[in-house]
Amino acid sequence: MPAIWDLPDFDSHEAVHVFEDRATGLKAVIAVHSTHLGPAAGGTRFWHYADSQSAITDALRLSRGMSFKNAMAGLPAGGGKAVILANPSRSKPAEMLDAFARAVDSLGGRYVTAQDVGMSEADMVHLSKTTAHVAGLPDQGGDPGPYTARGVYLGVKAAAKHVFGTDDMRDAHVAIQGVGSVGGGLARYLAQQGAKLTLADVDAHRAAALAEELGGVAVAADAIMDVEADIFSPCALGAILTEETVAGLKVRAVAGGANNQLAKGGEGRMLADRGILYAPDYVINAGGIINVLRHIDGADDAEINRRIDAIPGRLSEIWKESDASGSTPAEVADKMAQKLIGR
Template structure:
């Protein structure tokens, strides 16, 4: 029985595919405390965003970066891009701690990895930050168009989620349309805001919630028809779209969700794998997050190879087909959509000989 604790133990708890490398970064002068986790480089350099967040503890930050980097491996594999999985977290409040000196120090740590890890944006970081990081390392993507990058990835991330939701709707109700459906969006930041606009344009009724009241008021001004609620997870909606932080789907919430379809942009939505079983038993279809939210990854991966933006958007739109295939495979095999998506990704990973 596995009893190992610490980094190695946590890595094994995620799956049999352990992390290749975890780097702890600290710079006293700037106040930087960061962790970079490289889960896999089997398909290519590990790519993943940098999350700047005031974690309650270093242990919580480690847990998050391990889970997120593992998820990036599967996201890249399922998306068909030749990249591995990695992620980084900077511990602290970006509103008070973020400085050019700190970002430069972080970039220097990224540089020491020699290209095994390529960073991008995430919660708490934006294109301006990536432009600063790009002054100190070449191993960064998602920079502003002025700096030669592809710009913010929120729109394409939302576009992928929208098409994943269409695939889920087709499975549940027989038509890939949001018309007449009520969608509860949890988290109305950049991605959630873009998704709301797409849902409304397709005929959906939308209700929304967020811990940030200013963000909710912005959505209300932009889209007066959106109903603002204290919670949408247990509201009488057809579709629940978690677009904030992960772990929101717990054993408790799985028993109280009224939606028949769960599909959103948040990473690591399931608090534990058992949650999906609870959703299945209640007849709720879950579209795996790492497949649905791969649009941003496709954009920054395209930036790295200087791909045509029109071709990248076409690839993102095809998330609809990938999600439909995964849902169909799950139904045919009598397994959950998460297991079916894992199999889809692992076929690519297993075809590559391990070099480490």
Template sequence: MPALWNEADWDEHERVEIIHDRNSGLTAIIALHSTHLGPGAGGTRFWHYAEPDMAVRDALRLSRGMSFKNAMAGLPMGGGKAVVVLDKDGTKTTEMLHAFGDAVEAMGGQYVTAEDVGASVADMVAVATRTSHVCGLPADEGDAGGDPGPFTAYGIYLGITAAVAHKLGKDSVDGVRIAVQGCGSVGGGVARLLAKDGAKLILADINADAAQALAAETGGEVASVDEIMAVECDVLSPNALGAVLNDETIPALNCAIVAGGANNQLARPHHGQQLHDRGILYAPDYVINAGGIINVGWEYLYAQKGEDCDVSAVNARIAEIPGRLQSIWQKSEAEGRPSNEVADAMARELIGRG
């Protein structure tokens, strides 16, 4: 594995911890990108990586993305992320969760964790037995917290409607063809909200049965995971893993808009220029998918004061996502720059790295 500072995604991270707990078998990485605005907040991804350097790169990219996401969402929090490296069988034990909680606690409040891919609310409850620096915990009805997935989905839904208005000049997604890649908690939530508004859905998931079930529920069509990136549609909404926009997929896109919740959709920053050159409107992922961190971030910040945060206040903050996207797109068009570059510049200014 190359030195961390030689990684393309190093970006002057403040702190990177590599943890191995022999007793539980835990191997994890906690990457802290910036604490300029507050404690670095970002979920924990539980995943099997074929090579160790893949886990490091994921942690670095995701933590930088959280710095940008939290800043653009108006949260007084910095950016951090953790990955827990699982074996091929995806083994995850209570002992591992407790050891991870100890590792978070050892960060002294600089890092605040929550759910991400492969993590559940129950996992965060186990982590919370060893540290208070965790959010996404069970919440009473009407309070912020719990599963961030539905809040993420709501923000993406609002962002897609804004993109359709901006690019297609339509005040509704009724009749708009939207290809949704990923039918899990976030993608499924997005699809259901769009279906209520009359969107025509094309759905794909690595779990073909999940895609078929969601299609039956929403009246959508099913495409294979190999077909979805090139299917003819108005909007492509990637809601699975990252790096799906790359040298191979971008030339094959058959859409006017890319707007989805997957983190790090652009394999590399220059792929934003390729989308821009093709006239495809791109919603920077860390802006459109901020609903989840807005929910759990404010849950944590209020909890630190011994207070509950009302879910209506969270939804009001999520409702600001379309306006942020509009300001990015307008600046992109005025300056002739891709939207990802515009968003990155805005975020860097906010975290003191402009």
């Protein structure tokens, strides 16, 4: 395994901490990408990795993403990420969580953790008994999904205005991939505005039920990216924009809540070359983290809503610069974020 700073995803990270507690079986990585704007904030992922290098790579990549997301959301927070290497049985005993909480606490507040894949709200409450450096607790705003959904809805409207000259969503056709907390919330917002909806989810029954409720149409999960629509909104898994899928899109814009939508990065140029507007994922889906990190500077509901309301303006700024410079929206967003974190 190469040295950490020789890995492709190492991006002048301030610190990469590796923890092992033999008594509890804990193996974890905490990557601190930047504390330029405040404590490095980002969730903890509990995942069974093929090897330890994959876990480190994930922490490096995700922590950099959190630096960019928090900066572009206007938050007083840097970027960090933790991964706990799950064993094949994916058991998560309380003693191991205690050991991880001690690891977080040992960083003295330079890293603030939160919920992510494989970690529940109850796990966050458990961690908070040992360390104060936990965000997104039940008394700190609750479920981030509705906040993410509202931000994505405002971003979809902004995309419509940029492409079609109006953010009136009446009769606009939006194809939504994934109708969980975020995608389902987005669908309800759009239905209230009279949009035409095509929905898909790996849980076909959930998609069908929501389509019936909102007067939309449900299609198979593997067919949603083939739908001819005005806007495609990915709100499920990441890395869904590949060379193959981008070539097959029949939409004018991609604007959704999924993380890491571009499979390899170059798909951003492919979208631009096809005349498809792209909303950088970490900008449009920032509503959830805006809510989760409210305790960092004591933001109240009014301030949280103000920050979410700023998402469409930030996207418009990115698109205008992209149009003027010829850089893709993803490239423009990255440059803006890098400047904000002093890179």
